[in-house]
Amino acid sequence: MGDVNLGLKPQFQPQSKAPQAAPRKWSVDIRSHHALCEINFHRLLCLLPDMRNGVESWNFVVGEAAGKLQVCVKLLDEAPYTTTVEVEQSRHWGDCILNDILPSARIILRLYHDVRMAEIIAWDQHKQWLPEYHYPNAQMYQPDEKVALNQFLGEWLCFCNKHGVSTGDTVTRFS
Secondary structure, eight states: OOOOOOSOOOOOOOOOOOOOOOOOOOOOOHHHHHHHHHHHHHHHHHHSTTGGGTEEEEEEEEEOSSEEEEEEEEEEEEOSSEEEEEEEEEEEETTEEOTTTSOOEEEEEEEETTTTEEEEEEETTEEOOOSOOOSSOTTOOOTTHHHHHHHHHHHHHHHHHHHEEEEEEEEEOOO
């Protein structure tokens, strides 16, 4: 019994799906990430004079007189090989502080003195990032969130080094 065509239109037959490319496996370029953390260490030291000589906080402003950013850096923890600092940036417009409208940003940084590296270890309520994420994810992190944050840190430190003005307000620890 062969196929008999009774004049009916052929039934829709789904075509096989074309093979989809496997999702690209994201890999971290550890050399460039370490190089980024090394340069961030040196950029940060330019903003924090006398960090290893007892100074516990630094203040500076960035931007124009009318709309400036107030940056306060506080020493949180100091050990022989590491230092942890908190960076808080608040927005000013003239004499008015805009933290009610635009909350201040808080970043926790760890400096590793033995390898001369610095990296972000916390940002507001976020911390302990994985080297890579599948995207999309519940937190909407980028696939390379940790690297992206440290790239942002580098750009922000360059901006502060170029446009920042010290207010002269430092706190020195007396032993």
